[in-house]
Amino acid sequence: VIYCAGQIALVPCTMKLVAGGIRAEAVLSLNHVEKVLNAMSEHTSLNHIMLAICYVTNKKDIPTVQKLWCRKLKEHVTQVTEYGEPSVTHGPLVVAVVPHLPRDASVEWHVVAMNDDPTQRKFISMAGKLQGCKIDCEAVGSSSMSSVALSVSLSLTSQLVASVALDSMLHELSSVMLTVVKELSQDGNLTLLCCRTFYNKGCISGHSLLTGLEEFLKELLGPKSPALILVPVTDLPDLQILHVACWLSL
Numbered sequence: 592v593i594y595c596a597g598q599i600a601l602v603p604c605t606m607k608l609v610a611g612g613i614r615a616e617a618v619l620s621l622n623h624v625e626k627v628l629n630a631m632s633e634h635t636s637l638n639h640i641m642l643a644i645c646y647v648t649n650k651k652d653i654p655t656v657q658k659l660w661c662r663k664l665k666e667h668v669t670q671v672t673e674y675g676e677p678s679v680t681h682g683p684l685v686v687a688v689v690p691h692l693p694r695d696a697s698v699e700w701h702v703v704a705m706n707d708d709p710t711q712r713k714f715i716s717m718a719g720k721l722q723g724c725k726i727d728c729e730a731v732g733s734s735s736m737s738s739v740a741l742s743v744s745l746s747l748t749s750q751l752v753a754s755v756a757l758d759s760m761l762h763e764l765s766s767v768m769l770t771v772v773k774e775l776s777q778d779g780n781l782t783l784l785c786c787r788t789f790y791n792k793g794c795i796s797g798h799s800l801l802t803g804l805e806e807f808l809k810e811l812l813g814p815k816s817p818a819l820i821l822v823p824v825t826d827l828p829d830l831q832i833l834h835v836a837c838w839l840s841l
Contacts, residue, residue, distance in 0.1 A: 592738060592840075593631050593639075597646075598623040599696035611651045613697045619658050626702050636669045638709045641682040641731055642740035642836060644701040644787075650688050650826045654725040656698055657828070660684050663725040680712035682731045683742035685836050687789045688826040703838065708734040712838055715774055719767050722753050724832075727765045731773050738840045739775050741783075743768055745833040755832075757799055764835070765807040772839065781839045783808075783817035792823035 600609045600616035600623075610620045621637075628635040637639040645656050666680050681705075692699050711734035727745040745754070745764060772783065786808075788823055790800055801821055809816045817837065 593628060593635065593706065595624055595627050595667070595680075595702045595704065597693070597698075597699045597701050598627065599692065599694060599699045603810055607795055608694055608696060613647075613649075613655050614659075616696060617652075617656050617698045620696075620698055620700050621659065621663060624702055628702075628799050632706045635704060635706050636667055637663055638679050638681070639704040639706060640702045641705050641733065641738065642703045642742070642838065643682060643684045644836060645684065645686045646689050646701075647693060648685065648689060648692055648700045652697060653686050653688070656686060657684070660827055679709040680714045680731055681709070682740045683836070685742060685789065685834050686828050687822065687824040688717055689824055703740065704735045705738055710734075713775065715771055717767055717771055719763050721755070721763055724760060726764055726767050728776055729773050730771050732820055734837060736775070736781075738838070739772075739781060740837075741768065741771060741837040741839060743771075743837075744827075744831050745837045747830040747832060750830065757795070757803055760773070760833075761800075761803040761807050764833075765804070768790055768835070768837070769811045774840070780841050782815050783812065783819065783839075784838050784840055786817045786835050786837045787820045787822060789822045789836070790836045791825050791827055791832045792825070797821055 600619040602609050609615050616668060625637055644722045649657060664681050714731040716729040718811050724745055730741040732739045768817055769820055805819060
C-alpha cells in the first residue's frame with residue numbers, strides 16, 4: 592500500500608505555486624502524485640490508485656478537478672488497452688471544499704494506491720433512498736482482495752429539502768456500508784480500519800454525527816467498528832452533505 596500525502600502545485604525549482612489558476616494547479620499537483628507513485632514503485636501509476644481525495648477552496652472548481660481526474664484516468668486506460676489488456680477498475684474520488692490550503696493553493700490531492708493488478712479488481716455499487724435524501728455507495732477491492740476502498744455519500748434530493756432525520760439517515764448509511772463490506776468480504780476477513788467522514792458543517796452537527804455514526808457502526812460491527820475521523824468542510828459536490836471514505840484490510 593502506498594500513501595501519498597497532500598500534493599499541491601509547487602514548481603520544484605522555485606517551490607512557489609504555479610501561475611495560471613485552478614487548471615494549471617490541478618494538472619501540476621496531479622502530475623506530482625504520478626511522480627511520487629512512480630518513485631515509490633517503478634510501474635505504479637494513476638491506474639493503481641484505490642482512493643483519491645481532492646480538496647479545493649472554491650466549489651466552482653469542483654467540475655475542473657473532476658474532469659481532469661476522468662481525463663487522466665482515460666489516458667492511462669488507453670495506454671493499457673492498446674496492448675489488448677482488459678479495462679482497469681479505478682477507485683473512487685472524493686472532492687471536498689475547504690476554506691484554506693497550504694501556501695494558499697487552490698487544490699490539493701491525497702491518494703492511496705496498491706501495487707496490484709488493476710485489471711483484476713472487484714467493483715460493487717449500491718444505492719439507497721430515504722425521505723428527502725439518497726445514498727450512493729461504491730467500493731473497489733484490490734486484485735488480491737487484501738484491501739478495499741469504500742466510498743459512501745449522502746445527498747439531498749432537492750435544494751428545497753430543509754432538513755433530514757440524522758438518526759435514520761446514519762442508520763441507513765451504516766447498513767449500506769455493512770452490506771457492501773459483507774459482499775466483498777465473503778470470508779469475513781476484511782476489517783474496516785478507518786472512516787474519514789467529510790460533512791457539510793452548515794448542514795450537520797459534528798457532535799451529533801460522531802455520536803450517531805459511532806453508535807450505529809458499533810451496533811452493526813461490534814468490536815470491529817472502525818476509527819472515525821470527522822472532517823468539517825465548507826461544501827461538497829452537487830447536493831451532497833456527507834461523504835465517507837473508508838479503508839478495509841485483512
